[in-house]
Amino acid sequence: MMKRRQFLGLAAALPVITTFGGWSLFNHAVSAPRFDNALFLPGADGPFAVLAPNEPFTLVAEQGWLPVAGREETPFLWYRTQMNGHEYQNPILLLRTGDELDVTLDNQLDEGTIIHWHGLHVPGRVDGHPIHTVDPGEQYEYRFKVTNRGGTYWYHTHAHHRTARQAHQGLASFLLVSDNDHEALNEALGLELGKTDLPLVLQDKHFDRLGHLVYRPNPMHRMMGYLGDEVLVNMTPAA
Known part of the structure; x- marks a missing residue:
């Protein structure tokens, strides 16, 4: 059975789509002596679960705790939201070309933050520029139409002087856009998100x-x- 895997690599110092780049891969040792931990796959809710929003919603930026194999629960930063009786942390947002995204960032961190919609063509006011960083306890509203063609995008913190650290601590996730071409390709290849199409x-x-x-x-x-x-x-780790 054919499977496609959509990759999101998060490098801490720069918000780019490739994790290993340039000289860094060859000048730092990355430990991976064993691969014996069961790979975590998102479920109907929880971390990295797929959310296709059908109404306005709020992403709360906050600190939480998540289990990591071989460790006690580990503190992470995440975006949390609720919809249709489910709670999500860093949800994978699933949208379609032409959809309108209506989301509010609620900053419950102890420092400023803002969200950037990486790769999407949006007006400047909702692009998540660092000048729009909001202070703790404040909110920022985004409303825009998705005009991009189908593809794999992502959203992440873009706070002034804090982007790398906040991304390293967890503030980032997928944003998947579908369109007619994308859906036709999935149908032709027998791909289903979460089963044979694995983020x-x-x-x-x-x-x-x-x-x-x-x-x-x-x-x-x-x-x-x-x-x-x-x-x-x-x-x-060591998945």
């Missing part, structure tokens, strides 16, 4: 002995990128 979130992380995420870049990291020493696939 995989690839992240390089660094944990301390307590299992907490560590983001402490030196001057070289700030120029070239901060590479963690452990690779997570859908939050699963």
Whole structure:
């Protein structure tokens, strides 16, 4: 049976779609001695579950705790929302060309943040520019029509001077856009999201002995990128 995997790689220092780039891959050791942890696949709700919003909703940026294989629960930053009786953390947003996205960011962090819709063609006011960073306890409203063709996009924090650290701590997820061509291709190949079409979130992380995420870049990291020493696939080490 054919399977397609949609990849989202999150590099901490720069919000780009590739995790391993340039010299960094060859100058840092990434430990992966075993692959014996069951890969986490999103369910109907919870972390990275697929949400096709059919009404206005709110994404709450906050700190939470998630289980990571081989560790106690680990503190992460995430976007949390509720819809139709389900609760989601960092939901994979599923939209269609022509849909209108109506979402409010509710900043419940202890520092400023904002959301950028990476790859989408949107008006400047809702693009998530760092000048629109909102303070703790404040909200920011987004409303725009999705004009992009079908494809794999993503959304992430874009806070001034905080983007890399907040993304490393978890503030990012997929945004999938469908259109007629995309749906025809899926039908021809027999692909079904979550079964034979698997979103995989690839992240390089660094944990301390307590299992907490560590983001402490030196001057070289700030120029070239901060590479963690452990690779997570859908939050699963050694998957």
